[in-house]
Amino acid sequence: xxxxxxxxxxxxxxxxxxxxxxxxxxxxxxxxxxxxxxxxxxxxxxxxxxxxxxxxxxxxxxxxxxxxxxxxxxxxxxxxxxxxxxxxxxxxxxxxxxxxxxxxxxxxxxxxxxxxxxxxxxxxxxxxxxxxxxxxxxxxxxxxxxxxxxxxxxxxxxxxxxxxxxxxxxxxxxxxxxxxxx
Amino acid sequence: xxxxxxxxxxxxxxxxxxxxxxxxxxxxxxxxxxxxxxxxxxxxxxxxxxxxxxxxxxxxxxxxxxxxxxxxxxxxxxxxxxxxxxxxxxxxxxxxxxxxxxxxxxxxxxxxxxxxxxxxxxxxxxxxxxxxxxxxxxxxxxxxxxxxxxxxxxxxxxxxxxxxxxxxxxxxxxxxxxxxxx
Numbered sequence: 001x002x003x004x005x006x007x008x009x010x011x012x013x014x015x016x017x018x019x020x021x022x023x024x025x026x027x028x029x030x031x032x033x034x035x036x037x038x039x040x041x042x043x044x045x046x047x048x049x050x051x052x053x054x055x056x057x058x059x060x061x062x063x064x065x066x067x068x069x070x071x072x073x074x075x076x077x078x079x080x081x082x083x084x085x086x087x088x089x090x091x092x093x094x095x096x097x098x099x100x101x102x103x104x105x106x107x108x109x110x111x112x113x114x115x116x117x118x119x120x121x122x123x124x125x126x127x128x129x130x131x132x133x134x135x136x137x138x139x140x141x142x143x144x145x146x147x148x149x150x151x152x153x154x155x156x157x158x159x160x161x162x163x164x165x166x167x168x169x170x171x172x173x174x175x176x177x178x179x180x181x182x
Numbered sequence: 183x184x185x186x187x188x189x190x191x192x193x194x195x196x197x198x199x200x201x202x203x204x205x206x207x208x209x210x211x212x213x214x215x216x217x218x219x220x221x222x223x224x225x226x227x228x229x230x231x232x233x234x235x236x237x238x239x240x241x242x243x244x245x246x247x248x249x250x251x252x253x254x255x256x257x258x259x260x261x262x263x264x265x266x267x268x269x270x271x272x273x274x275x276x277x278x279x280x281x282x283x284x285x286x287x288x289x290x291x292x293x294x295x296x297x298x299x300x301x302x303x304x305x306x307x308x309x310x311x312x313x314x315x316x317x318x319x320x321x322x323x324x325x326x327x328x329x330x331x332x333x334x335x336x337x338x339x340x341x342x343x344x345x346x347x348x349x350x351x352x353x354x355x356x357x358x359x360x361x362x363x364x
Binding site: 001002004005007008009011013025028029031032033035036037038040044046047048049050051052053056080088089091092093094095096098099100102103104107108113114116118119120131132133134137140141155156157158159162163164165166167168169 | 183184186187189190191193195207210211213214215217218219220222226228229230231232233234235238262270271273274275276277278280281282284285286289290295296298300301302313314315316319322323337338339340341344345346347348349350351
């Protein structure tokens with residue numbers, strides 16, 4: 001792992017928290033990080049609901065099927081996209097913002113985990129209703145955030161089999177290039 | 183901007199490069215960063231084609247409508263997803279990997295920019311053919327990477343209007359909560 005990128009390798013999914021609240025300044029910093037992500041045509045379709053109320057966090061844990069860790073989280077950030085702003089690219093724009101939040105959480109000494117929602121319609125509909133999201137919003141994911149009670153080691157899942165130079169299927173690709181040149 | 187997150191605010195879209203090649207070790211580091219991203223159910227549907235050949239970079243600049251900067255880039259990373267691995271989540275998984283590459287590039291002193299492809303079918307089909315991608319692959323984006331000939335300042339697009347506490351549409355939301363409780 002390249003030591004210059006240790007801040008990225010240190011981002012791990014953290015699912016156990018102490019139950020302590022997350023400071024207001026840290027939540028603000030996470031959102032600054034989210035909105036530092038790039039977006040298609042700079043349209044910034046992202047919207048965020050920040051849940052910190054104890055009862056509401058517990059309720060979210062009961063609606064999302066894999067969100068029990070919210071019971072000890074200090075906050076949950078719902079990452080939403082306004083489809084009216086960019087119907088075609090909101091998912092990827094919101095995913096970039098989500099990754100920035102996760103990396104930022106690690107930089108701040110917090111633990112966080114991405115809880116997938118869209119495109120699981122049942123999850124998305126139930127959570128949209130609970131969070132009061134307009135019909136036009138998509139809900140990409142929930143992010144649980146808390147003070148970590150576990151510390152997974154930095155890592156990458158680098159796999160050379162997932163990388164190819166110049167062309168994925170060399171022979172096929174070269175044939176295709178020839179065809180494009182004619 | 184929270185100074186603890188300056189590495190994230192320093193990631194800006196860089197579209198002008200010196201034309202110098204990108205070191206092999208840096209390309210490897212960018213891919214380590216990409217594969218340090220989280221993915222749904224840890225399925226890692228991402229695949230990468232790394233183009234560094236001068237003629238091939240120029241050809242890509244001619245296929246993607248907004249990719250003239252590839253003519254002075256040192257490399258282009260095509261971020262692909264194998265739909266057979268995860269048809270529902272490959273876009274968001276690949277977007278998280280893409281954002282990690284962009285943040286890593288800034289950390290390494292390189293410049294990079296995200297060039298959207300999927301779901302623009304015409305772009306995606308033409309680039310898939312040129313890159314020799316299998317039918318089952320989606321092509322999320324191209325990332326141009328080079329030695330920067332411009333240095334945009336760190337920033338966030340933080341906007342308080344895009345954030346709401348607890349519930350997006352408070353009144354509506356509370357009504358809905360009541361409904362869910364009955």
